[in-house]
Amino acid sequence: MGKPEDRLVKAPASHDRRPRLMVLEDDPVTRSMIARYFTNDGFDVQEAASAAECRAILRRSAVDLIFADIHLPDANGITLAQEIRAESPVGIIFVTQQDNEVDRVVGLETAGDDYVTKPVNLRELMARSRALLRRRRLDSAPGNRRAIMTFGSYILDLTRRELSVSSGGQIPLTRGEFDLLAALVEAGGRPLYRDFLAEVVSSRPGESDTRTVDTLVSRLRRKLNHQDDGSAMIVTVTGIGYRFGIVVDSA
Template sequence: MPRILLIDDDEQLGPPLAAYFQRFELALTQALRPSEGLALLAQGGFDAAILDVMLPEMDGFELCRTLRKTSDIPVLMLTARGDVMDRVVGLELGADDYLPKPFEPRELVARVQTVLRRRRTAAPAELDPDEWRFEGGLSIAPTRRRVLREGTEVELTGTEFELLLLLAREPGRVFNRDDILNQLRGHEAELYTRAVDIVVSRLRKKLEPLDAIKTLRNAGYALALRRLP
């Protein structure tokens, strides 16, 4: 059963939410403080984390930044209702998804199930050899979800990896924002354009000094590296 860590200082939130998650075969554990949550995550065994923005000790943004230094675990942020900037900042820091408060428990479960599905879904068999190699020293192992740049492993979040995998399946093909969003996010129209640009920017920076992703104005994005035999 997948284990989810909720880091939220609302003591009344965790128990009923854990009972609800149990109905979907998800085990939810709550930590009330970031330090407690980081200690639990360091022990391993969790499959995703849900971070509230408003926390004692450090806010959810700083917590996400700290977590991303050592882990690529899927992260979902709980943001202020209607605060688009909170969602943008969360994405920039490496969150995989976001949900504004107050939220419906069923939608939170659906979001968690989506990030878990991205993590464990391998590429189709016909596109999933042990390793894809590209010029410039980039290699991608779809099943193992591993990316190497000139022999050095590149740590990517689940969303970043899925974006790279999408582009790498057809190098040179231009994917517009709708193509990418249909694959990665699904909805939240107000952030469509900004969300894609943020994830592309993060991925591009992590792949430097490779000039791996090409931007075509008013068209979309493409992997600019040729696949090697």
């Protein structure tokens, strides 16, 4: 193995700051549109119009996620992604033409975590991105460290996937209920779009339904009592989705 400075990709970035994103897209209009949308949502975004620019960025800075256009002017996006994947667990979402099923299948089987089709739906791309980042954050947590969140009298153990009360006893949750609650709790009061939550609770990527989110919220509200001060744990945000309504502490 070469010297550290010879590596294509720097070590994965820390999760204790804004998610770092690279938009690898040769079309300037599409690239600028995606970059602006994600910057406005709190991402640290860098832009690349070619494989050469992508490699240069990765040598000098770490990223958490790459949106990779498959058809680049100086390389095949899938081949480039395989090159990156060999050195880093960075998340990769391919951007493909809607009618090119071969690109989608090959990309997902070799190096990609997910894909979206052009013209890009920005809300869908945001939902898929946050879902992917969340999965990777949980997957990369040290095995000897439990991720525990507390709120009110409740204890949410993200590692063991358990919800309990401080006085003792567990509250049984389905997979979807747990995933939805975990996403809201981790957001720390920030509103989450229903589209994003639908991706979080979907068991199969790309087959999500926002009505499922509403059903799960109703079930969670029945299982989780309101706090003594009357504030709802899961608050409806009109036109957006839901947010967590009380203070959360992490252990």
